[in-house]
Amino acid sequence: MESNILVVENLWKFYGREVILKNINFTVKRGETKVIIGPSGAGKSTLLRCINLLVRPDRGRIILDGDVITERRDVHNIRSQIGFVFQHFNLFNHLTAIDNVLLGLIKVKKLPREEAMRRAKEALLSVGITEELWRKYPAQLSGGQQQRVAIARAIAMDPKIILFDEPTSALDPELIWEVLNVMEKLSRNGMTMIVVTHELGFAIKVAHEVMFMDGGTIIERGPPNQILLNPKGERIKRFMDRMWYLYSLNRSSKVA
Amino acid sequence: MNNVMSWIKDIQFFTYVNIILSSITTTFILSIASFILATIVALLLSFIEVFGPRPLVKAVEWYVKIVRGIPLILALFIFYYGLPRFGFPLPPLYSAIIGITLVDSAYQEQLFKGAIEGVSEKQIEAAYAIGLTKWKAFRHVILPQAFRIAIPGWINEFSIVLKDSSIAYAIGVTEIFTQAVHVAQVIADYLKPLLLVSLIYLCICYPLSYISNRFHRRLIEMGMIGS
Numbered sequence: 204m205e206s207n208i209l210v211v212e213n214l215w216k217f218y219g220r221e222v223i224l225k226n227i228n229f230t231v232k233r234g235e236t237k238v239i240i241g242p243s244g245a246g247k248s249t250l251l252r253c254i255n256l257l258v259r260p261d262r263g264r265i266i267l268d269g270d271v272i273t274e275r276r277d278v279h280n281i282r283s284q285i286g287f288v289f290q291h292f293n294l295f296n297h298l299t300a301i302d303n304v305l306l307g308l309i310k311v312k313k314l315p316r317e318e319a320m321r322r323a324k325e326a327l328l329s330v331g332i333t334e335e336l337w338r339k340y341p342a343q344l345s346g347g348q349q350q351r352v353a354i355a356r357a358i359a360m361d362p363k364i365i366l367f368d369e370p371t372s373a374l375d376p377e378l379i380w381e382v383l384n385v386m387e388k389l390s391r392n393g394m395t396m397i398v399v400t401h402e403l404g405f406a407i408k409v410a411h412e413v414m415f416m417d418g419g420t421i422i423e424r425g426p427p428n429q430i431l432l433n434p435k436g437e438r439i440k441r442f443m444d445r446m447w448y449l450y451s452l453n454r455s456s457k458v459a
Numbered sequence: 460m461n462n463v464m465s466w467i468k469d470i471q472f473f474t475y476v477n478i479i480l481s482s483i484t485t486t487f488i489l490s491i492a493s494f495i496l497a498t499i500v501a502l503l504l505s506f507i508e509v510f511g512p513r514p515l516v517k518a519v520e521w522y523v524k525i526v527r528g529i530p531l532i533l534a535l536f537i538f539y540y541g542l543p544r545f546g547f548p549l550p551p552l553y554s555a556i557i558g559i560t561l562v563d564s565a566y567q568e569q570l571f572k573g574a575i576e577g578v579s580e581k582q583i584e585a586a587y588a589i590g591l592t593k594w595k596a597f598r599h600v601i602l603p604q605a606f607r608i609a610i611p612g613w614i615n616e617f618s619i620v621l622k623d624s625s626i627a628y629a630i631g632v633t634e635i636f637t638q639a640v641h642v643a644q645v646i647a648d649y650l651k652p653l654l655l656v657s658l659i660y661l662c663i664c665y666p667l668s669y670i671s672n673r674f675h676r677r678l679i680e681m682g683m684i685g686s
Contacts, residue, residue: 293585294585
């Protein structure tokens with residue numbers, strides 16, 4: 204078994220004449236958690252959306268588990284192997300929590316109802332959504348609960364990788380913890396994940412590698428301690444100083 | 460007011476009320492039949508407009524533009540007075556049903572199209588992200604949500620059709636408004652029968668608008684439409 208589950212090669216994306224992604228190259232190993240940080244407009248979300256083909260890249264290749272997915276036409280089959288967790292949860296509003304998880308299992312994986320039910324319950328319990336919440340609609344759940352159901356919806360599909368697009372940015376501060384906790388557990392259990400986030404604590408504690416993106420490219424990458432605490436480039440230094448300031452921490456004495 | 464009260468005491472009053480109410484079946488047949496037919500036509504047209512090939516989309520757009528520009532009474536006259544010239548004489552009730560169906564289908568088409576397009580982009584993205592095909596995303600996410608989004612407007616649309624069905628008076632359909640006018644002519648007093656018939660319309664439309672509002676509020680609570 205090859206150790207790289209995801210390879211992104213020379214990836215470009217344009218909107219009109221504007222370059223959104225330019226020449227992105229990286230690999231993700233099985234069981235690895237990769238964190239992407241960077242200012243807004245850096246192309247982080249577009250990169251994630253390219254990987255599960257919600258956005259078609261204009262140039263370059265994406266290889267998932269040996270399969271060149273940018274050349275495949277049956278995109279829905281590819282997407283069913285890739286979990287995606289959205290910033291605004293995007294739970295199906297007309298379905299209860301458990302039906303949100305069941306939809307993909309029954310309609311995409313075509314599992315028999317009992318088997319789907321078993322897996323949905325297992326997934327919901329693993330993110331701490333207990334039975335009394337299963338029949339509730341998304342609007343009746345807190346943001347943290349909604350996001351955990353969304354994570355359950357992704358993991359129930361038994362994906363090869365899960366992409367998180369700022370999963371805690373739309374949450375109240377006291378709800379962020381419960382979502383990060385679930386994600387940390389996932390990572391420890393060997394799930395392969397790419398996480399776009401501004402949660403530096405999570406990045407330091409959980410990430411195997413951190414990539415800093417700006418202007419559509421990866422500017423710097425490395426182990427979390429190096430990128431978050433001792434960055435080399437000027438741009439990333441400035442960015443990190445501001446990020447640490449938000450955390451009310453003095454990374455060094457030169458916080459602006 | 461005194462005048463009205465004394466009319467209620469009049470024995471004749473109940474006769475007249477009976478005459479007017481005896482035609483309520485016609486009003487219901489007329490409005491329900493045209494409404495349902497218009498819904499069927501409108502659903503087909505809205506699917507075409509949202510998913511169809513470009514030439515058909517254009518055709519639907521023009522259909523809506525043209526039909527919305529036709530006054531209802533004109534549509535009724537075309538089908539009642541116009542068709543016999545082509546050898547299709549129709550009884551007034553059928554002409555009225557076809558006329559109202561034609562015009563209302565254009566309005567309902569807009570309603571359904573709006574509902575389908577009103578399903579949030581985020582919901583559709585999520586549907587694709589779990590691996591649903593285009594058709595399955597439509598079948599299991601877009602359609603059920605669009606259906607719910609359309610309900611309040613659809614109920615209101617029925618109120619409008621119910622009231623518009625009174626225009627069938629002009630081609631001689633004997634529905635409640637026609638009967639009220641007849642009674643008015645017999646007793647040489649328009650106000651009382653017309654007030655009575657407006658009360659009947661109100662008694663049907665008010666509960667409908669109440670239900671519609673309840674659905675609307677529920678949709679906002681569920682987060683399916685913005686408040």
